[in-house]
């Protein structure tokens with residue numbers, strides 16, 4: 446908005462742009478090239494059933510292998526992608542690749558794809574998902590879409606209708622980063638979803654901070670009351686797994702199990718999953 450107002454004088458601002466703004470401009474230009482050159486790739490991080498140790502699915506996380514700067518973190522470029530609208534292209538190509546890859550995995554393994562609120566605004570999300578499922582051959586029930594609480598803040602009837610239509614296809618909806626947004630409990634009643642992902646900030650403090658433990662415990666009981674799956678993000682230690690298991694959390698995701706990996710490593714990762722089944726001996730994948 447501000448940018449449009451100042452468009453006429455933009456070159457003036459450009460000359461005086463601070464370092465931060467220049468970095469963002471550079472990221473924007475290079476990200477656009479990366480999208481056009483099809484350089485972005487999903488990496489996959491396992492979601493692990495805490496009672497059996499089995500992998501139930503993988504979350505697709507975008508990776509940008511940059512020729513000079515190595516792997517660029519999404520934390521660095523997703524905000525720029527959202528500001529510039531490039532997130533629609535990024536989200537579209539992630540969905541297509543993730544569904545195509547997952548269609549080759551065993552048929553009890555799901556894939557979770559992150560959606561930006563902007564992807565709901567462009568209006569073609571439902572047909573994008575329908576077309577992508579059809580092209581990839583992935584059954585809808587093996588696709589999970591991760592949304593954040595900020596999407597629900599808009600209280601839009603279109604968003605609500607899209608979520609219902611996606612679920613009617615058989616796609617599962619996950620509430621990502623739960624507890625960090627501004628959503629009120631009433632949103633949980635009006636919006637349909639199948640999974641709550643407890644944000645890693647609560648999991649990180651779980652074993653040291655009684656308040657974090659109380660919060661995690663209430664999210665788990667809330668989720669159970671609503672009949673949804675509860676996944677803990679950012680699980681890094683065995684102590685955390687034990688605590689989460691005791692609280693009745695269904696699933697875990699985190700460096701303890703594995704970091705996100707390229708698709709080529711998924712099949713061998715699935716073969717090692719038995720290593721996690723023993724509650725006391727969660728084996729690390731190097």
Ligand code: C2E
Nearest residue numbers: 506507519520523539559560561679680681698699700701
């Ligand atoms: P997220 O969706 O909450 O994904 C989880 C993030 O936590 C990932 O960071 C993952 O690598 C990291 N993580 C997993 N386990 C651990 C752990 O044990 N410890 C710690 N410290 N971190 C862990 P990543 O890949 O850097 O992605 C960051 C965020 O960028 C994601 O958070 C998501 O919000 C966004 N993102 C990533 N890919 C996409 C995408 O394709 N589309 C959209 N819209 N957003 C994406």
Ligand code: MG
Nearest residue numbers: 504559591621
């Ligand atoms: Mg996510």
Ligand code: MG
Nearest residue numbers: 621622642678
């Ligand atoms: Mg998250």
Ligand code: MG
Nearest residue numbers: 621622644645
């Ligand atoms: Mg997050």
